[in-house]
Amino acid sequence: MDKRITIYDLAKTLGVSAGTVSRSLNDHPSISRKTKERVISIANELGYKTNKFAVNLSKQKSNTIGVIVPKLNSIFMSTVLAGIEKMANEAGYNLIISQSLESMEKEKINAKTLYDSGVDALLVSLAYDTTDFDHFAYYIRNKIPLIFIDRVHNLPNCSTIIIDNKLAGFEATEHLINQGCKNLLYISGDLRRNVYSERFKGFKEALAKHGLPFDNANYLESDLSPNSVKHAMAHIKDTHVPFDGLFVANDTFAALCLKELKKENIKIPEDIKVIGFNNDPISDLVTPTLSTIHYPGYELGVLAGQSVISHLNGGINLQPTNAITLRHSLIIRESTLK
Amino acid sequence: MDKRITIYDLAKTLGVSAGTVSRSLNDHPSISRKTKERVISIANELGYKTNKFAVNLSKQKSNTIGVIVPKLNSIFMSTVLAGIEKMANEAGYNLIISQSLESMEKEKINAKTLYDSGVDALLVSLAYDTTDFDHFAYYIRNKIPLIFIDRVHNLPNCSTIIIDNKLAGFEATEHLINQGCKNLLYISGDLRRNVYSERFKGFKEALAKHGLPFDNANYLESDLSPNSVKHAMAHIKDTHVPFDGLFVANDTFAALCLKELKKENIKIPEDIKVIGFNNDPISDLVTPTLSTIHYPGYELGVLAGQSVISHLNGGINLQPTNAITLRHSLIIRESTLK
DNA sequence: TTGTACGCGTTATCAC
DNA sequence: GTGATAACGCGTACAA
Numbered sequence: 001m002d003k004r005i006t007i008y009d010l011a012k013t014l015g016v017s018a019g020t021v022s023r024s025l026n027d028h029p030s031i032s033r034k035t036k037e038r039v040i041s042i043a044n045e046l047g048y049k050t051n052k053f054a055v056n057l058s059k060q061k062s063n064t065i066g067v068i069v070p071k072l073n074s075i076f077m078s079t080v081l082a083g084i085e086k087m088a089n090e091a092g093y094n095l096i097i098s099q100s101l102e103s104m105e106k107e108k109i110n111a112k113t114l115y116d117s118g119v120d121a122l123l124v125s126l127a128y129d130t131t132d133f134d135h136f137a138y139y140i141r142n143k144i145p146l147i148f149i150d151r152v153h154n155l156p157n158c159s160t161i162i163i164d165n166k167l168a169g170f171e172a173t174e175h176l177i178n179q180g181c182k183n184l185l186y187i188s189g190d191l192r193r194n195v196y197s198e199r200f201k202g203f204k205e206a207l208a209k210h211g212l213p214f215d216n217a218n219y220l221e222s223d224l225s226p227n228s229v230k231h232a233m234a235h236i237k238d239t240h241v242p243f244d245g246l247f248v249a250n251d252t253f254a255a256l257c258l259k260e261l262k263k264e265n266i267k268i269p270e271d272i273k274v275i276g277f278n279n280d281p282i283s284d285l286v287t288p289t290l291s292t293i294h295y296p297g298y299e300l301g302v303l304a305g306q307s308v309i310s311h312l313n314g315g316i317n318l319q320p321t322n323a324i325t326l327r328h329s330l331i332i333r334e335s336t337l338k
Numbered sequence: 339m340d341k342r343i344t345i346y347d348l349a350k351t352l353g354v355s356a357g358t359v360s361r362s363l364n365d366h367p368s369i370s371r372k373t374k375e376r377v378i379s380i381a382n383e384l385g386y387k388t389n390k391f392a393v394n395l396s397k398q399k400s401n402t403i404g405v406i407v408p409k410l411n412s413i414f415m416s417t418v419l420a421g422i423e424k425m426a427n428e429a430g431y432n433l434i435i436s437q438s439l440e441s442m443e444k445e446k447i448n449a450k451t452l453y454d455s456g457v458d459a460l461l462v463s464l465a466y467d468t469t470d471f472d473h474f475a476y477y478i479r480n481k482i483p484l485i486f487i488d489r490v491h492n493l494p495n496c497s498t499i500i501i502d503n504k505l506a507g508f509e510a511t512e513h514l515i516n517q518g519c520k521n522l523l524y525i526s527g528d529l530r531r532n533v534y535s536e537r538f539k540g541f542k543e544a545l546a547k548h549g550l551p552f553d554n555a556n557y558l559e560s561d562l563s564p565n566s567v568k569h570a571m572a573h574i575k576d577t578h579v580p581f582d583g584l585f586v587a588n589d590t591f592a593a594l595c596l597k598e599l600k601k602e603n604i605k606i607p608e609d610i611k612v613i614g615f616n617n618d619p620i621s622d623l624v625t626p627t628l629s630t631i632h633y634p635g636y637e638l639g640v641l642a643g644q645s646v647i648s649h650l651n652g653g654i655n656l657q658p659t660n661a662i663t664l665r666h667s668l669i670i671r672e673s674t675l676k
Numbered sequence: 677t678t679g680t681a682c683g684c685g686t687t688a689t690c691a692c
Numbered sequence: 693g694t695g696a697t698a699a700c701g702c703g704t705a706c707a708a
Contacts, residue, residue, distance in 0.1 A: 006685055017695045022686060030693060052455050053395040054685030057700050060391065063455070064434070072423060073636070078416035085410060085437055089448075094434045094455055096402070099423055110427075117390050117401070117432055255623045262625075285593045287600075287625035298411070344701055355679045360703060368677060392701035395684050680707075689698080 005048045014042055025050070056118070064094045065308055066114035066122045070102045070151070075280050076250075076297050077125070080149065083301020084123065091309045093120070102128040111135040121145040121308045126153060128190050128223070145311040149304045151193050159311075161304050163328040165195050168293045169202025171330050172247050172275045175291070177210045179273055179336050181245030184212070187220050187232055187257070189249045196249055199277070203247060224253045233260050236272075244272055245336075251276035251283040251292055258286055258335070273336040288334035296326055343386045352380055363388065394456070402432045403646055404457035406448050408440045408465050408489070413618050414588075414635050415463070418487065421639020422461065429647045431458070440466040446473040459483040459646045464491060466528050466561070483649040487642045489531050497649075499642050501666040503533050506631045507540025509668050510585050510613045513629070515548045517611055517674050519583030522550070525558050525570055525595070527587045534587055537615070541585060562591040571598050574610075582610055583674075589614035589621040589630055596624055596673065611674040626672035634664055 007021040014021070016035070023031045024039035056062050065088055069077045081097065088095050096119060100107035107127045114122060115138050122139055126148070133153060139146040140157060152160040169186075176184055186203045189196040200219070207214045220235050222228045232253075236243055248254035254276030261268060268274055268288055276283055276292040283290040303324055345359040352359070354373070361369045362377035394400050403426055407415050419435065426433050434457060438445035445465045452460060453476050460477055464486070471491060477484040478495060490498040507524075514522055524541045527534040538557070545552045558573050560566045570591075574581055586592035592614030599606060606612055606626055614621055614630040621628040641662055 004685090008685080018686085019688085019696075020694055022688095023694085026687085032693060035693080049454060051395075051685050053391065053398065053400070054700090055687080057389075057391040057395045057702090058685080058687045060700075062391070072420040073413065073417040075411065075413050075416075078413070078419075079411040081416075081435075082410040082437060085435065089436060089451075094451070095436070096432045097419075097423070097435045098427060098433065099420065113427075113430075113432065116387060252619070259623055281590070282620050282623060285597055285620060285624055342701090346701080356702080357680075357704075358678055360701095361678085364703085370677060373677080389701050392684090393703080395686090396701080396703050398684075678708085680705105682705090683703090685700105687699085689696100691696080692694085 004051070005043075005046050006051070007048075010039060010043055010046065010048060013046070014038060060118075061120055062118040063092065064096050064117075064119050066117075066119035067095055067097045068100055068107060068110050068114070068122070068124045069097070070100055070125060070127050072097070072099050074252075075282075076278050076295070079297035080125075080301040080304070083298040083303075084305045085301075087302055087305025087309060091305075091313075093309065093312075100127040100130075104130040104132075108135040111139075115139065115144075119144070120312055121147070123147050123149055123304055123308060125149050126151040126193060128193065131192060145308055147304060147308055147311075149300060151195055153194070159307055159322055159324065161300055161307065161324045161326070162194070163295055163300075163326045165198035166202040166205075168277070168295075168328045168330075169199030169247070170206045171202070172199075172277070172293055173203045173206035174210070175330055175332065175336060176245035176247060176273055176275060177206060177212065179245075179269075179338050181273055182212060183218070183239075183241050183243050184245040184247060185218055185220060185236065185243045187222055187224075187246065187248045187253065189222065189224050191221065199247075199249060222253070224250055226256055229253070229256045229260050232257060233264070236261075237264075242271075246272055246274040248274065248276050251278045251280040251290060254290055254292075255282050255286045258288075258290065269335050269337050275336055279331055283331075284333070288337075291333045291336040292331050294329045294331050296328070300326055342389070343381075343384050344389070345386075348377060348381055348384065348386060351384070352376060398456075399458055400456040401430065402434050402455075402457050404452035404455075404460045405433055405435045406438055406445060406452070406460070406462045407435070408438055408463060410435070410437050412590075413620075414616050414633070417635035418463075418639040418642070421636040421641075422643045423639075425640055425643025425647060429643075429651075431647065431650075438465040438468075442468040442470075449473040450476075453477065453482075457482070458650055459485070461485050461487055461642055461646060463487050464489040464531060466531065469530065483646055485642060485646055485649075487638060489533055491532070497645055497660055497662065499638055499645065499662045499664070500532070501633055501638075501664045503536035504540040504543075506615070506633075506666045506668075507537030507585070508544045509540070510537075510615070510631055511541045511544035512548070513668055513670065513674060514583035514585060514611055514613060515544060515550065517583075517607075517676050519611055520550060521556070521577075521579050521581050522583040522585060523556055523558060523574065523581045525560055525562075525584065525586045525591065527560065527562050529559065537585075537587060560591070562588055564594055567591070567594045567598050570595060571602070574599075575602075580609075584610055584612040586612065586614050589616045589618040589628060592628055592630070593620050593624045596626075596628065607673050607675050613674055617669055621669075622671070626675075629671045629674040630669050632667045632669050634666070638664055 011018045024036040098110040279294040349356040362374040436448040485497045529535045617632040
């Protein structure tokens with residue numbers, strides 16, 4: 001390993017003090033242009049590299065942003081991350097990414113680890129089963145920016161970045177109704193998560209608006225994993241009044257359902273119309289193509305990145321940007337044709 | 339912000355020296371059990387948190403592993419990352435993830451940034467157009483473990499973790515031939531990347547073995563982005579001898595081709611049989627379901643994680659594990675039925 | 677078994 | 693403009 005060059009080495013070879021070197025390197029106004037040039041030139045010559053560890057210790061800042069997501073291996077989440085990374089990278093921040101694997105326990109551990117490792121800010125999309133939020137208390141108490149994205153929770157002084165899930169759910173449902181559906185099923189994720197509960201509210205509102213009845217059979221909670229498809233199928237076949245419309249909380253699960261329904265010789269959209277959520281690439285590749293709600297994941301990530309960086313570089317607009325809502329849109333494809 | 343508790347605070351309240359506190363906290367053998375217990379108890383009481391910045395500076399280690407991937411928003415890559423994260427997290431390492439966006443320039447910048455921020459090791463999957471490797475020289479020179487995954491390059495003292503792409507390409511091709519195909523097209527990514535060039539070798543070997551001719555028309559290079567599908571279609575339609583078999587370098591692009599082919603009223607598998615690569619979830623959801631090569635992304639990530647950690651915790655088996663090859667498998671679905 | 681004292685590399689606060 | 697000198701908080705030889 002090459003011996004590492006420090007500002008002291010530079011100072012010695014230049015015959016100045018370490019302080020002068022440090023200030024020169026940081027372009028401090030109180031240093032003459034001439035000295036700066038000498039320092040920088042010799043620094044390059046000797047291959048000086050600033051030691052981040054020392055800077056971090058001195059400033060008590062790490063220049064890193066922590067991120068906790070439920071799962072890395074989801075196309076939606078990784079798209080969000082791509083947006084965050086782009087912004088963070090451009091602003092000179094590193095991203096420390098960890099996954100809760102949909103478990104509150106792991107989320108707690110991750111939150112603590114990231115806190116301990118000194119992240120300057122934290123972005124979180126909540127796990128499936130998170131019910132208490134004490135693990136974020138450190139952050140709030142120590143004024144470390146904490147921003148929730150997609151799967152959010154309202155905590156004092158924390159921003160949230162989302163879409164209007166209730167409205168989106170309403171629009172998806174109303175679209176099914178407009179296409180002639182009368183007995184709808186909403187296949188949901190865990191209602192403790194805003195994204196699913198809000199969509200559910202929209203679902204019920206649309207039914208109410210159009211005078212359609214709602215009872216428990218019209219709602220099915222699922223973990224939306226591939227293994228749960230058969231459970232959903234059982235529910236669909238068990239009903240006395242056949243469903244003619246399905247609103248599924250994400251495209252991946254909707255695509256799985258599509259496949260099973262076809263296997264059962266149920267025609268889509270003739271027998272049952274189906275709409276998903278997210279506008280994952282898959283929604284346009286299955287047969288029939290899947291109607292869905294476009295959820296701008298990349299833009300969400302970009303905004304989250306921008307937001308956290310603006311908090312960091314100035315501490316401004318912490319209050320005004322308390323909640324950012326992105327625009328979604330209904331995408332109509334074959335699976336809900338009349 | 340709460341005033342931060344340091345080992346000096348603990349030392350003062352306990353009436354011992356800071357050194358003793360430090361050693362107690364680190365379970366140093368030379369400290370009496372009694373003292374340790376006292377220290378730990380008061381540490382918890384006062385809410386002591388070790389300052390990672392100081393530890394890092396002192397040890398010149400960051401406890402982080404850097405990762406550079408071409409793109410975050412790919413289901414394959416994010417699956418690999420999920421595996422890496424799992425292992426790193428269990429071993430107490432943080433992951434700093436950045437994306438090259440398929441650009442060597444960005445890859446260089448990322449490599450430097452991660453080096454400067456003091457990662458203890460680096461995992462890399464190469465960008466599309468990376469042709470020189472000087473940006474990894476720091477790592478090698480300073481003996482920072484450097485491991486290539488999936489899209490690899492042979493550098494001295496660097497491990498690689500891959501599958502046998504040549505054999506996989508051979509098997510995919512031979513499968514098409516066994517199903518009766520006589521005029522095959524390999525739709526490839528950039529041949530500078532091992533994964534695509536190796537598969538190409540396998541493709542040609544299979545043709546040779548079965549006495550099928552190969553000329554340039556049997557090969558098409560593409561960037562495998564959605565926009566390039568029409569280009570691929572043009573190539574397919576432009577041929578004088580119609581293709582009856584397609585080997586596509588990844589499932590996503592294969593699925594896009596499938597869709598376009600169907601749009602052109604070309605029957606799959608009757609007119610053209612298609613096989614993809616990776617076994618992305620999508621391959622089992624399109625119609626017809628897509629034959630493919632199973633590429634164990636998650637296991638790849640897990641192995642990469644384990645490998646890097648074993649390098650870090652011991653520096654052992656750096657030589658023996660110079661190249662790890664994972665097992666792949668052929669998955670036969672509807673798109674290549676006879 | 678414990679204390680002392682210095683190193684880690686940089687930034688910041690005084691002086692001059 | 694520049695130079696000392698003290699943080700920053702922890703680990704660790706060396707001493708005791």
